[in-house]
Amino acid sequence: MSSLADQLAASIQALVAAAINNGELSGTAPDSIVLERPKNRDHGDYATSIALQLAKAAGKNPREVATLLQSAIAALPGVSKVDIAGPGFINITLDRANQAELVRTILSNSAKYGHGDALNGVTVNLEFISANPTGPLHLGHTRWAAVGDALGRVLKAAGANVVQEFYINDRGRQMDLFGQSVQAAAQGLPIPEDGYQGEYIKDLAKEVVASNPGISTSEDFREAAYKVQLAQQQGVLNVFQTHFDIWFSERSLHESGAVEHGLDKLREQGHVFELDGAIWLRTTDFGDDKDRVLVKENGELTYFASDTAYYINKRERGADICIYMLGADHHGYIHRLRAVSACAGDNPDYNIHVLIGQLVKIMEGGEEVKLSKRAGTIITLEELVEKVGVDAARYTLIRYPVDTPMVMDIDVLRSNTNENPVYYVQYAHARIAAVLRNVAELKIPTGLENFDPSQLTHDRENELLGTLAEYPRIVASAAELREPHRVARYLEELAGVYHGFYADCRVLPLGDEAVGPIHSARANLCAATMQVIANGLSLLGVSAPERM
RNA sequence: GCGCCUGUAGCUCAGUCGGAUAGAGCACCUGCCUUCUAAGCAGGUUGUCGCUGGUUCGAUUCCAGCCAGGCGCGCCA
Numbered sequence: 001m002s003s004l005a006d007q008l009a010a011s012i013q014a015l016v017a018a019a020i021n022n023g024e025l026s027g028t029a030p031d032s033i034v035l036e037r038p039k040n041r042d043h044g045d046y047a048t049s050i051a052l053q054l055a056k057a058a059g060k061n062p063r064e065v066a067t068l069l070q071s072a073i074a075a076l077p078g079v080s081k082v083d084i085a086g087p088g089f090i091n092i093t094l095d096r097a098n099q100a101e102l103v104r105t106i107l108s109n110s111a112k113y114g115h116g117d118a119l120n121g122v123t124v125n126l127e128f129i130s131a132n133p134t135g136p137l138h139l140g141h142t143r144w145a146a147v148g149d150a151l152g153r154v155l156k157a158a159g160a161n162v163v164q165e166f167y168i169n170d171r172g173r174q175m176d177l178f179g180q181s182v183q184a185a186a187q188g189l190p191i192p193e194d195g196y197q198g199e200y201i202k203d204l205a206k207e208v209v210a211s212n213p214g215i216s217t218s219e220d221f222r223e224a225a226y227k228v229q230l231a232q233q234q235g236v237l238n239v240f241q242t243h244f245d246i247w248f249s250e251r252s253l254h255e256s257g258a259v260e261h262g263l264d265k266l267r268e269q270g271h272v273f274e275l276d277g278a279i280w281l282r283t284t285d286f287g288d289d290k291d292r293v294l295v296k297e298n299g300e301l302t303y304f305a306s307d308t309a310y311y312i313n314k315r316e317r318g319a320d321i322c323i324y325m326l327g328a329d330h331h332g333y334i335h336r337l338r339a340v341s342a343c344a345g346d347n348p349d350y351n352i353h354v355l356i357g358q359l360v361k362i363m364e365g366g367e368e369v370k371l372s373k374r375a376g377t378i379i380t381l382e383e384l385v386e387k388v389g390v391d392a393a394r395y396t397l398i399r400y401p402v403d404t405p406m407v408m409d410i411d412v413l414r415s416n417t418n419e420n421p422v423y424y425v426q427y428a429h430a431r432i433a434a435v436l437r438n439v440a441e442l443k444i445p446t447g448l449e450n451f452d453p454s455q456l457t458h459d460r461e462n463e464l465l466g467t468l469a470e471y472p473r474i475v476a477s478a479a480e481l482r483e484p485h486r487v488a489r490y491l492e493e494l495a496g497v498y499h500g501f502y503a504d505c506r507v508l509p510l511g512d513e514a515v516g517p518i519h520s521a522r523a524n525l526c527a528a529t530m531q532v533i534a535n536g537l538s539l540l541g542v543s544a545p546e547r548m
Numbered sequence: 549g550c551g552c553c554u555g556u557a558g559c560u561c562a563g564u565c566g567g568a569u570a571g572a573g574c575a576c577c578u579g580c581c582u583u584c585u586a587a588g589c590a591g592g593u594u595g596u597c598g599c600u601g602g603u604u605c606g607a608u609u610c611c612a613g614c615c616a617g618g619c620g621c622g623c624c625a
Contacts, residue, residue: 031551032565032566034569038568039568039569039570039571039576040568040569043568047567047568049566049568052567052606054606055605056604056605061605062605085568086567086568087567087568087605087606088605089567089568120596132625139580151588169625171625172624173624173625174624175625192617193554274621277623278621278623289550289551289621290621292623293584293623294552295623296623297623299622300623302623302624302625303625304623311574327619328552328553328618328620329619329620330620331551331552331553331619331621332551332552332619332620332621333620335551335552335553345618356552356553356619358553358554358618358619358620399561399562400561400562401562403552403553403554404553404554404561405553405618405619406560406561407560407561409560412560412574415587420587421572421573423587424573424588426587426588427587427588428588430585430587431584431585431587431588433585434584434585435584435585436584437584438584439584443580477564481564485562489563489572490560492562492573493574496572499588499589500588500589500590502584502585502588502589503580503588503589503590504589504590506583506584507584508583508584510583510584511583519550547585548585548587
C-alpha cells in the first residue's frame with residue numbers, strides 16, 4: 001500500500017526522468033523525489049524543492065526548471081493546481097474530492113492502514129531490558145520496556161518478523177551474591193559485603209523459606225530465589241503490556257555448547273589469538289579501541305565471550321538484524337559489539353544495530369528524586385505504574401527520542417491536563433467515539449456506499465485528510481530509523497488537527513436540520529480518524545478508550 | 549587523554565534524505581459551551597537554534613575546531 005504522496009512523488013520522478021531523456025533538461029534524474037507537507041498552508045498540500053536541486057546541472061535558473069515541469073505535474077491525476085513560489089519551490093494542491101477517497105482506503109484497511117512492506121522477509125531480533133534476575137526492574141529498565149516493546153510493534157507494522165528477546169543474566173558472580181544475600185537474610189545473618197541489600201531480599205527470603213522448608217545451601221537459595229524473582233519481573237512486564245517472545249537464559253547458552261561453537265566460528269574467521277595465556281578477539285581490526293579477552297588466563301570465560309556467542313547464536317537462529325537496546329552506561333559496548341559482528345563475518349552496518357538510551361530522571365513534588373540503591377530510593381517499574389498508570393507511563397517514555405536524557409514529572413503524569421499528552425490523544429479518540437455513538441443513534445447512514453467524498457471541501461477537512469495521509473510515512477520512518485517516538489508525536493499532531501476540525505465542522509445535524517450527505521461524509525471522516533488514532537496508539541501499546 | 553550522548557522560547561522538549569516567516573505543551577493575558585465529550589477550540593507575548601569557521605543558491609540540519617554538561621573507558625558482571 002503506497003500513499004498518495006508516494007504515488008505522486010513517483011509520478012513526478014518519472015516526469016523529471018522523461019524531461020531529461022528528451023533533452024529538455026540536462027543532468028541526471030534523482031532516484032526518488034521528496035514531497036513534503038509545507039508548514040505554511042498557503043504553500044499547497046505538498047511541496048517539492050526538486051527544481052532547486054536540478055537547476056545547477058540543468059544550467060537554468062530554478063524557476064525555469066519549475067516552469068518546465070509545472071504543466072505536466074498539473075496534469076497528473078488528483079492534482080488540481082501547481083504553483084511556483086519563492087526561489088523555485090513547486091507547490092501542489094490536490095483535488096479535494098480525490099483526496100477524500102483516502103477515507104475509503106483507511107476504513108477498508110482498518111487496523112492494517114499504515115502498515116508497510118519495507119521489512120518484509122526480514123527477521124529482526126530485538127533485545128531489550130535484559131536485567132539481572134536479582135531484583136525488581138527499576139526506572140532504568142523502564143524506558144526500554146516501553147520503547148523496546150513499541151519499536152517491536154513498529155517494526156512488525158513495517159513487515160518485519162520480530163523476535164522480542166530478554167537475555168537473563170542468570171550466571172556468574174552476581175547470581176552467587178544474590179543467593180548468598182537471600183540465604184543470609186533467611187538465616188538472620190548479615191548480608192555479605194557487595195551483596196544485595198534491598199528490603200525485597202528479606203521478602204524473597206521469607207517466600208523461599210516458606211515454599212522450601214529445610215532449604216540450607218546458598219546454591220539452593222539462589223535457585224529458588226531466582227525463580228521467584230524472574231517470575232516477578234515477568235509479571236510486572238506483563239502488566240506493563242511489554243511482551244517477550246523469548247526469555248533467553250545465559251546458562252542455557254553455556255549448557256548447549258553455544259559458547260564453544262561461537263568461539264569456533266570466530267576462530268574460523270581468523271580473528272582469535274592467544275597472548276599472555278589468555279584467548280583474545282582482535283576487535284581492533286574493526287574499530288574497537290582495544291582487543292577483548294574471551295578466555296581468561298585461568299581458563300574462565302569472560303562475560304564478553306557470552307555476548308559474542310549470544311550474537312552468533314541469534315544470527316544462527318535466523319535473525320537478519322540484531323538490535324540491542326542498552327543504557328547510556330553501556331555505550332562503550334557499541335564499538336565492541338559491532339566488531340563482534342564484523343569478526344563473525346557479518347556486516348555491522350546491516351546485521352547489528354545498537355541503540356543507546358540516555359538516563360531518565362524523575363521529579364516528584366517539584367524535586368528530583370535521587371536514585372540510590374543505598375538510600376533505598378530506587379523507583380521500580382511496579383511503583384511507577386502504581387503512581388501514574390500504564391498508559392501515561394508508557395506514552396511518556398516513548399514520546400522522546402531515546403538519545404535525549406528525559407525528565408519524568410510524576411505530578412504531571414498524574415494530572416488530567418494538556419501537560420499530559422497521552423490524554424490529549426486519548427481524548428480525541430474518546431471524543432470521536434462519542435460522536436459516532438450519536439451518529440448511530442440518529443441513524444445517519446455511514447457505510448462506504450453512502451460516502452460522498454466531494455462533500456469534504458472545508459479547509460479543516462482538507463487538513464485532517466492531509467494529516468491522515470501522512471500516517472503510513474510516519475510508521476515507515478519510525479521503523480527505518482528505529483524511532484517509535486515519531487508515532488507519538490504524529491498522534492499529537494493528528495489529535496490537534498481533529499480537535500480543530502471538530503470545533504469548526506459540525507458532524508451531527510443541528511436542530512431540525514435534515515440528515516444529508518455531508519453528515520455521512522463527516523461521520524466517515526471521523527471514523528477514519530478514530531481508526532488511525534487507534535492504530536497509532538496500538539503501536540505504542542497504549543489503550544484507545546471509547547469513553548473518558 | 550580517548551569514546552558515546554546532549555546544548556533550540558522563562559520551563560519540559562519536537563524539528564535526518566540542507567529549504568520558504570524555527571515549532572508544541574506548560575506558564576502569562578483575551579475570547580468561545582441553554583445541541584457532537586471545554587481533558588477542547590481561537591487569538592496575543594517569548595528565540596544571537598552553545599561559540600567560531602567551512603561547504604553552497606540556501607545550514608538548527610552537513611563538516612572541522614572550540615566551550616559547557618551527562619556518561620563510559622577492567623583477563624568486573
